[in-house]
Amino acid sequence: MLNYTLMALFERDLKRVINELELYRNEADLWRVEKEIANSAGNLVLHLIGNLNTYIGKELGQTGYVRNRELEFSQKDVPREELIAKVNETITVIKNALPAVTDEMMQREYPLVVLQEGTSTEYFLVHLSTHLNYHLGQINYHRRLVGDRF
Template sequence: MLTDTLIKLFKRDLNKLKDEVRAYTNEANLWLVTEGISNSAGNLSLHLVGNLNHFIGATLGNSGYVRRRDLEFSLKNVPRSEMMRQIDETLIMIETVLPQLSDTDLEKEYRRNPFEDYMTTEYFLVHLTTHLTYHLGQINYHRRLLDTDN
């Protein structure tokens, strides 16, 4: 079933996100921005956690999570330990919500807003995996460019 594959992908990449956050030699560098790089690795990490908890946890799992998207990009200097805790909680949410989805659930229409084109829940979940990997790549590149002692 597709949900088994999605769980494996989300777990793989959320664990890789934890590896990336841990790999910063200077925790403050998680929050660096520079010309041409407008989002820090810290903010991208908060964005990924917020995105998944909103679209999977709250929307599909009725978790009660309330997203504050503006804070995903405006908060700064969140301790690494807090970010790791949030990623761990997101992993637990994924492992709790996705196994509950049936094939019928995956075939249902999923709309983030009323003006959006038709898509299935299955399509949107696959989209969320690619969204995660896109930002994960940005975080990896951010770390290799800006996590220096210069």
Template structure:
């Protein structure tokens, strides 16, 4: 049951991420920072797709994706088309992994101790959904704020 809920949430929020990235009238605004805004929407998008492709794809799905977390926040002016492509890749990897997980696997410890202590796979996947939604809200706010500056 949790599997289906997570698939629905990740599908919805990754579709919303795509919509947000597409909604920037000026592609360069994806990368704007101003005043106290430390992270651009572009960097948050790169971070989200890197995070999901790592924790779902590489760790649980044994893909060959290699995460470069530092680059997620230092990259500049990645073309919008590449951001959108990465969203689709993340969406595919998340769905593929979730569809393949059993209830037993969800209740087992996640293979990596991300927070310095063990947690179940289901706990960590719910955390990843919340993390995606948190940054999605930041991107939405960034887009609306940057449009007024």
């Protein structure tokens, strides 16, 4: 079932986010912005946490999560260990929510219209996975830009 494949991919890639956070030698660099880069790695991580907790946790897992999207991009200096803990909590939320999504539910329209038009739950979950990877790449690039180049 696709839900288990997606669950494994979300877990794998969120662990990669954690790895990126751990590779920053200077924790303050998580919040640096350079030149025309608008978002720090820390803010991208907060955004991924909010995004996945909203669209998987709240909508599919009925967690009651309340998102503050503006804060995802304005909050600064959250300690690295707190970010890592929140990413790990997000992995748990996903692992609790996705097993309950049946093949039939995958084919139904996702409960919210998030993109320009309604999509199936399956389509939207794949979109969320690619969204995660897009920002994972940005975080990796950010780390190399502002810190060590390894």
